[in-house]
Structures are given as C-alpha cells and as structure tokens.
Amino acid sequence: MLITSHLFEAYLKCQTKCFLRSFGETATGNDYSEWVQAQQSSYRSEGIKRLTQEAAKNQCVIGSINWEDVQSAKWSFAIETTARAQNLESTIHAVARVTSEVQDKLELLIPIRFVFTNKLDKDAKLLLAFDAFVLSKLLGREVGLGKIVHGDDRTTLNVKTGALVSEVRGLTEKIGDLLSSNSPPELILNRHCPQCEFQNQCRQKAVEKDDISLLSSITETERQGHRSKGIFTVTQLSYTFRPRRVPKRAKNPATPHYFALQALAIREKTVYVHGAPRFPESKTQVYLDIEGLPDNQSYYLIGALTVSEEKEIFHSFWADHESQEVDIFSQFVEAVCQWADSRILHFGRYETVALKRMKAKLPESLHAKIDAILERATNVLSVIHPHVYFPVYSNSLKDIGHFLGFEWAHEEATGLQAILWRKNWNKTKSPDIKAQLLQYNQDDCRALRHVFEFINHLTSPDRMTAAPLQVSFKTTPTGDLTKDRPHWDRFRPREYASQDLKKVAKCAYFDYQRERVYVRTHPHLKVLSKSRHKLRQASIRINKVQVIVSQRCPQCQSKKIDKLNQLSHQVIDLKFFNGGMKRWFTRIVSWRYECLKCNNVFNSEARSPNPTKYGHGLMSWFVYGNVACGMNMLRVEKSLRDIFGFEVAWSQAYRSKSHIAELYQSLYPEILKGILASPVIHIDETTVRLRKQ
Numbered sequence: 001m002l003i004t005s006h007l008f009e010a011y012l013k014c015q016t017k018c019f020l021r022s023f024g025e026t027a028t029g030n031d032y033s034e035w036v037q038a039q040q041s042s043y044r045s046e047g048i049k050r051l052t053q054e055a056a057k058n059q060c061v062i063g064s065i066n067w068e069d070v071q072s073a074k075w076s077f078a079i080e081t082t083a084r085a086q087n088l089e090s091t092i093h094a095v096a097r098v099t100s101e102v103q104d105k106l107e108l109l110i111p112i113r114f115v116f117t118n119k120l121d122k123d124a125k126l127l128l129a130f131d132a133f134v135l136s137k138l139l140g141r142e143v144g145l146g147k148i149v150h151g152d153d154r155t156t157l158n159v160k161t162g163a164l165v166s167e168v169r170g171l172t173e174k175i176g177d178l179l180s181s182n183s184p185p186e187l188i189l190n191r192h193c194p195q196c197e198f199q200n201q202c203r204q205k206a207v208e209k210d211d212i213s214l215l216s217s218i219t220e221t222e223r224q225g226h227r228s229k230g231i232f233t234v235t236q237l238s239y240t241f242r243p244r245r246v247p248k249r250a251k252n253p254a255t256p257h258y259f260a261l262q263a264l265a266i267r268e269k270t271v272y273v274h275g276a277p278r279f280p281e282s283k284t285q286v287y288l289d290i291e292g293l294p295d296n297q298s299y300y301l302i303g304a305l306t307v308s309e310e311k312e313i314f315h316s317f318w319a320d321h322e323s324q325e326v327d328i329f330s331q332f333v334e335a336v337c338q339w340a341d342s343r344i345l346h347f348g349r350y351e352t353v354a355l356k357r358m359k360a361k362l363p364e365s366l367h368a369k370i371d372a373i374l375e376r377a378t379n380v381l382s383v384i385h386p387h388v389y390f391p392v393y394s395n396s397l398k399d400i401g402h403f404l405g406f407e408w409a410h411e412e413a414t415g416l417q418a419i420l421w422r423k424n425w426n427k428t429k430s431p432d433i434k435a436q437l438l439q440y441n442q443d444d445c446r447a448l449r450h451v452f453e454f455i456n457h458l459t460s461p462d463r464m465t466a467a468p469l470q471v472s473f474k475t476t477p478t479g480d481l482t483k484d485r486p487h488w489d490r491f492r493p494r495e496y497a498s499q500d501l502k503k504v505a506k507c508a509y510f511d512y513q514r515e516r517v518y519v520r521t522h523p524h525l526k527v528l529s530k531s532r533h534k535l536r537q538a539s540i541r542i543n544k545v546q547v548i549v550s551q552r553c554p555q556c557q558s559k560k561i562d563k564l565n566q567l568s569h570q571v572i573d574l575k576f577f578n579g580g581m582k583r584w585f586t587r588i589v590s591w592r593y594e595c596l597k598c599n600n601v602f603n604s605e606a607r608s609p610n611p612t613k614y615g616h617g618l619m620s621w622f623v624y625g626n627v628a629c630g631m632n633m634l635r636v637e638k639s640l641r642d643i644f645g646f647e648v649a650w651s652q653a654y655r656s657k658s659h660i661a662e663l664y665q666s667l668y669p670e671i672l673k674g675i676l677a678s679p680v681i682h683i684d685e686t687t688v689r690l691r692k693q
Helices: 005-013 015-022 031-054 122-139 161-180 199-209 220-228 234-238 259-268 322-336 350-359 364-375 380-387 397-403 415-428 431-459 478-482 499-516 523-538 616-628 633-644 650-663 665-676
Strands: 060-062 077-085 088-098 108-115 146-150 155-159 270-273 284-293 298-308 311-318 342-346 377-379 474-477 544-547 561-577 580-595 601-603
Touching: 005 015, 005 088, 005 122, 005 161, 015 161, 031 077, 031 088, 031 108, 031 415, 077 122, 088 122, 108 122, 122 146, 122 155, 122 161, 234 259, 259 270, 270 431, 284 350, 284 415, 284 431, 298 322, 298 431, 311 322, 311 431, 322 350, 322 364, 342 350, 342 431, 350 364, 350 377, 364 377, 377 380, 380 431, 397 431, 415 431, 474 478, 561 616, 616 633, 616 650, 633 650, 650 665
Parallel strands: 060 077, 108 146, 270 474, 284 342, 342 377, 544 580
Antiparallel strands: 077 088, 088 108, 146 155, 284 298, 298 311, 561 580, 580 601
C-alpha cells in the first residue's frame, strides 16, 4: 500500500490514527485539530508566496515536474511538487535546486518544509527527512540536507536529513507492515489524543474495552509490564493492589502513584486516601491560575482568588499583547504581597515555572517578593498524586472538579480551547471571547478551591467534630483495606471456584519451582560457588604445613614404590597454651603411591575419603560451650566468629558433638562403673521419649 507523507505524519503521533487515515475513516471532528490544520495550511501558503516573490521570474515551477532531467532544468524552486518512489509518496512544500559551479557535478536538491509553530519537535524533522528519503529513492542519490522555515519570525533551520535516514527507513517498514494487515493495531490512548480528530471514536472503544490505557499517566513500559502478566483492563488491574507498610526507619520514604489503587477507586467509585496528605496551615489562601500560549512562552492572564476568613476577593490581570506581560506580573506580585501570611495554591507546575521565567524580566526590586511567593507556593497536584485517589482516569483539574460536583460555565472549556480563544481574540479583539477567557480563568481558581477544601477536610485533625461533607461517594483510608482480613488468613490454603483452576495453579507453582529455583543445581552457579569458596579458603594464612610420606608398601613392605599424585587438605583448629588460645590452620600434605612389586595403590595418610576440616580443639570448644556453659550452638558459633574471626556452619557445630561422643566411647564403661560404685545414686524421674521408642 502507498505510504504518503500524510500517513507518515499520522504514524508519528499514533498507529491507530495512521490506520484510520489509510482507510479513509470519517473523523468526528476536533476544534483544535481543525485549527492546527488551518494554521498550517495558511502558514505554508504564505511561505510559498514569499518564496516565489523573492525568486527571479521563470525560476519557480508549481506542481509536478520531470525528475529525470533535473540536471538540465532551469528552475530554482519547485513548489507543491509530488515525489513518488516505489511505495512512497511525499507532497513536498518546496524544493530548492542549487546549481553547481563545477562542471559535470550533480545539482544539489534541498527540500523545504514550512511549520507554523515557534517550537520544533522531532516529528517536524522526521517529516522533512521523509521528504528527503523519497527524493533520494527517486533520484538514486542521497539528499542529505533540508530546511525548515518556522515560527512568527520565519526562522530557517538547516537539518542534516542524512543522519535520520535509518530511523525513517525503519518507520516506513513498520508503516508498511501496519497497512498490509487487515486488522487494526492495538488501541492505545496517548497524549496526542486531545489534539486528534479521532479522539471521540478511540475513547469510546477504550471505555467499552475498559482498556488500561484509559489511565492517562501510565507509561508504555508500565502498560507492557502489566500486559506480560495478563492484565489488560482497568478492572483487572484494580484487583492487584496490596497496601504496603512504610518502613519505620525510612528517612525519605518514596511516595509513588499506585495505578492499581487508582483502578480500585474507579471500580469501587470510592475516594481512597493513602498515607497522610498535609497542606501547610495558613489563615489566607490565594488560588492561582495563569493562562498563556506555550508555543511562544507568553502569558496573557493571571487569576488570583483570595480567601480569608470565609471572605473571597478575585483579582484578574489581563494583557492585550506580550509587551504588557511585565505589567500584569508586577501588579500580581504587589497584590499578593499584601497578605504576608498567605499560602499560594496552584495546580501543577505551570504557575511556578511562569513565575521563575518572568522573574528575569521584572525589575530587581520585585525579585525578593517573587522568591517569597515561590517559597509560600504549594502544588495541590503534588499532594493528590501520591496520597488521594479519585475514581477518575486522570488527575486533571477538570476531571477531579467534575467528580466533586463543580461545573464550569463553558462545558467545552479546556486548556487547548483557551489557546484557540486567545488566538481568535488576537485577530478579532472580540469582547465576548475575552469574557469567555476571564470566566474560564475564574472557574479554574474556584475549582481549585473546591478541590483543596475537600482534601483539607479529609486530612483535618478535627474531622470527626467538623460538619460532614454532603457527597454521594465514599472516602476510605487504604489502611482499612487490610482490617477485614485476618493476618493468619493470608497463609491458609487457597479456595478455588473449580478444581480445574486449582490444578492449573498447582502446575504453575511446580513450573515456577522448576524454571526459577535453580541456585543449587544450575551448573554455572555451582562453578561460581566453588570458585568463591576456593578464593575464600586461599586467603587463610597457614600456620603449619604437615607433610606425610611413606617409605614402604604397607602390604608387602617393599621399598620400590612410585609417587602418583599429591593430596592436601586444611584443618581449622584452636590451639591452647598457657597464656590462652588462638586459631590455628594446618595444611596436611600427603601422596598416593603405587607399589611396583605388588601393584598396591595406597595413601601415605590414613584418612577417610572426606576428611574432617575441623580439629579436636575446635570441636571441644563447641561441646564445652554447649554442654558445660549451657549455650545453644548458634551462640557458640557467634562467639567463635566474634572472637576468632572465622565462621563455621552451624550444621558442622552440631556434628562435633557426635564426633566427640565417638572419640570418648571407650570411657563410657569406666564412667558407668564409677557411678555404680557410689554409695548413693541420684536419679531424675523426668520422662524422656527417645526416637522411635
């Protein structure tokens, strides 16, 4: 299927948008999308008009051209021309042809694209690179340079399109795979949706599917992580939330946003309070909202709702053009500083960023006041994000405000709609549009107050004595979610709705054990464990080396014996002397021999196949601490580690008792004889149950 620049532009925003455009799907319409298209078309027409006026006569070609005779052509600019190569087609705004002064050298073609925005994103550069890529395919040679004319000042940006060729090629291959498939791509809502003409259709389908992408702030990585676990819907995600206790020793505990808890709030239609949200106390609150145009980083309206002792005053500062920005911010600073103990409340980072940015433009006499305002500013969203979970898909002021019952004067009012209103006002100076913007700004301030007072009531210490809020929904702390289930109930056997599910869970657990728990059996990990053990043992300083050799064969007493290989092992022991005791490491070296007369193979050391690595003194220390001093083996082992600086496995410590018992087995008859010879025998009548008896 043919891949056009129109489809390529859509794919950069959303795969679903590209798919719908390719099939000619009818859009439901979007005011902002239509305005963007109109602005882009107007800017492109104006740019082409300026380009043709600046060029000499008979040097501009409009429409289709013959790309085969570019070398001998006379034109300098090709306007609104179409380039097509294989399955790629691009409508290029303009192509500049630079004539080479060197004979027999190919002409240089530079695609030009007009973009009306002042800020350029990567998508604009990729669109230009797509134009150059199609030209390269068509001409059979690289087109490595392009130009973008953008913004109110018509700034020209040179782009090295050759550096983007590999990325463009990969995108075209993905678009080809998408268009060749008859099934639509997976529906994923993203940040471009509010600006898309298919917004209503996609959102309706997502709501019907209860798709997890309805949660606006969830990232693609998190969404893919949930999909890998079989979680595709908001309802499924809601069942995965488990309250977690904050560690007592955590100095700065993390405050993440739990999407599972947000999904649970949506499912239960309940406001959940997680943790302890707090707002700084103040007698006066100033609810701040600033309206601006993000594209050129200008601000035209500041709204401040001041509430003190249940009395409210609303201040509005309006700028007709950018030159009045400094004036309205100066007026705002002077007005707010009248309340020295006030707390400035705002929703999001937009207001504080605006104040910091405008600080450089304001007189130095106001810098200290702006710093004081920033110090007293509180972002309400930063408290909501980790602590308060409303049953809404996003934490925008509009969604939360609507849920709490606040109504805007204009239902269609949004941040994007405010941009359209301001752009239209710049052209028409209509008082009705200005009134809409002023009302929208005031509604945002009042909605912020509504949200703040609701949260403040939830977290107020005297909440129980205060008048209850008249709301139609529940508010629940997350700590109450664990009270309905006893602690011991978590460890009881699970109950399943059917035996088939029980069997599946059992098999899944077995598969997990087989596939994941392999520390002791995995060959690579066993090698690592052995190497680490060898390194640890090699670091021990040997106190004595004992060499054991043989001179004769123990079987035939022949001296004609041959050494085969050397054997060695270490003995960890404690050495006792008059002044105390110390740790003592002995390396015992022996050899295997072969008798040349009787072919007998023997060792110079009479030892077992697995000789003990602990000496008699160390094992005596364990038995003494356990029997005579009454300490358990774990404490004896800890004392050994603390005093002598080496560790002994607790299992080996218990085996030392058996070793000592076998060593002194021959003394048992003498001890028994001494007991029976005593005139009085003390007997304990405590019942003792021996194993298997």
